[in-house]
Amino acid sequence: MAPLRLGFLASHNGSNMQAILDACKEGRLAAQPAVVISNNSESGALARARQEGIPACHLSGHTHPGRGALDQAICAALTAHQVEVVCLAGYMKRLGPQTLAAYRGRVLNIHPALLPKFGGEGFYGQAVHQAVLAAGEKESGPTVHLVDEEYDHGPVLAQARVPVLPGDNPETLAARVLAQEHRLYADTLQRIARGEITLAGLTR
Ligand code: GRF
Numbered sequence: 001m002a003p004l005r006l007g008f009l010a011s012h013n014g015s016n017m018q019a020i021l022d023a024c025k026e027g028r029l030a031a032q033p034a035v036v037i038s039n040n041s042e043s044g045a046l047a048r049a050r051q052e053g054i055p056a057c058h059l060s061g062h063t064h065p066g067r068g069a070l071d072q073a074i075c076a077a078l079t080a081h082q083v084e085v086v087c088l089a090g091y092m093k094r095l096g097p098q099t100l101a102a103y104r105g106r107v108l109n110i111h112p113a114l115l116p117k118f119g120g121e122g123f124y125g126q127a128v129h130q131a132v133l134a135a136g137e138k139e140s141g142p143t144v145h146l147v148d149e150e151y152d153h154g155p156v157l158a159q160a161r162v163p164v165l166p167g168d169n170p171e172t173l174a175a176r177v178l179a180q181e182h183r184l185y186a187d188t189l190q191r192i193a194r195g196e197i198t199l200a201g202l203t204r
Contacts, residue, residue: 001204004031004193007083009074009091010038014045016089016110019182020189021052029186030193035081037074039093055081071096078103084202085192087185088147092124095147105201107147110185112177114159115143119152129170129177137164140173142181144188146199157197158188 008017023029036049039060049056057077064070075098078086088109095107111119113128123131132140141161146154160180164173191197
C-alpha cells in the first residue's frame with residue numbers, strides 16, 4: 001500500500017507535526033508528509049517544513065482576502081499535493097466549508113484535554129490546562145478527533161491519559177500532556193494507515 005499522504009495545518013510551533021514527520025522518517029508511520037500550510041508566516045511549523053524539504057505554504061486572510069478566497073486556496077493546495085488525510089496541529093483558525101466538504105471525515109485534530117470535557121470556543125493553549133486544574137480533575141490527556149464545523153466537536157478517535165499531580169501548574173501539566181500528544185497523534189495515524197481505524201471519507 002502506498003504511504004498515506006498527509007497535509008498539515010499549523011499556526012505556531014509545530015511540535016506535533018514534527019513528531020509525525022519523525023515517525024514517518026523512522027518507519028513508525030507508513031505516511032508521507034505532502035504539504036504544510038500555515039496562516040502564520042513566522043510559524044515554527046513552516047520553518048520545520050522548509051528544513052525537512054516539505055512544500056510549505058503561507059495562506060492567510062492577508063494573502064487571500066475576501067469571502068471564500070482563503071478556503072479555496074487551502075483546498076486547492078491540499079488537492080494539488082494529493083493529500084488524503086488532513087492533520088490540524090495547533091491550527092488556530094476554523095476550516096472553511098469548501099475544504100470541510102472536500103475532506104469530510106478525513107480531517108483530524110489533536111486537543112490537549114479529554115474531550116468532550118474542556119473543549120470548544122476559548123479552550124486553547126494554557127486556558128485548557130488552567131480549567132482542568134481549576135476543576136480539580138485527577139487526570140487529563142490528549143484527544144485525537146475528527147473535525148467538523150464546531151470547535152473540538154467531531155467523533156473521538158483516540159485518547160491518552162496522564163495524571164494531574166499535586167503541585168501542577170498549567171505549564172507542568174501542559175508539558176506532560178504534550179509528550180503524550182506526540183506519541184498519540186503518530187500512533188493514531190499509523191492505525192489509520194494500517195486500516196485499523198476506518199475513516200469514512202478515505203478511499204484507498
Ligand atoms: C497542542 O497542545 C495541541 O493539542 C493544540 O495546539 C498545541 C499545538 O502545539 N491543538 P504544537 O504547535 O504542535 O507544538
